[in-house]
Amino acid sequence: MSIITSARRVTAVAAVVVAALSGAVLTAPAAHAAPELHWNDSGMKNPDSRFLEMWHPGKHIGNIHWSADPIVASHLGDTLYVNDLASDGYSIRGQVKQVSTGEIIIDIGTAGKTAPAQVKKTKNLKEGTKVQIRGCVMKAGKSHGCTSWYSARA
Template structure:
């Protein structure tokens, strides 16, 4: 067989193999993005908002996965004051982290999570603060050591 025919056949086989490989790369499934964390403020009575309490429902699209609540003052039978509550509603491998920082110092004064707890679960931490102390709080969603998003920092007070 002449050399030019061998080269053409070799080039043709290489081209077919190249197309086959590029086709498999092009048809590989796309990586799945982690669900996005969103939140919505929970309607609290006006007197609770005035005292500095706030609450947010957490959504890891499309599911309601938990909540984060700052309770500024005690509400008999429901919550103690100056307390951060976090709830994890789903057994999905993710866990909720709650953080509170004091605005005047920027220092984190509460850092709690639901890691390792069977859902539904609630974790709370109380910190007795001087009345009117400005704080900020937020929630984050994690799986293992990977952070899958945090809410904004919400302003509240003790």
């Protein structure tokens, strides 16, 4: 071992000993976790429909409602309603995925609207088409948590 390499090792060991004896500890800054999203899947009379209530952080902030043929004998078809209830800087996004293809066929949100706000989108799907719905909390185009996917039908 050369004298230069030996001197570097002694210097490195000395620095570690000094840091340990002085009580100096290097730590990374604490991570700030995003507030946690909670939700509840509420029952509906129509088993093909779904209603998800969303809380973030601990405050009821919005709903996602999938209504299979909302008005009997109407031309409206199947409708996803997205409600943002809180003026908190977050928006609510609702998505509908067609199970057979895995394709998201409805993707709407309340971004850019003043709460309380509601948006809806209708798609006249073939009766019995299996879909899944979910809701997400968004801020500046970034997701801050989504519900699980829930089964429904057209």
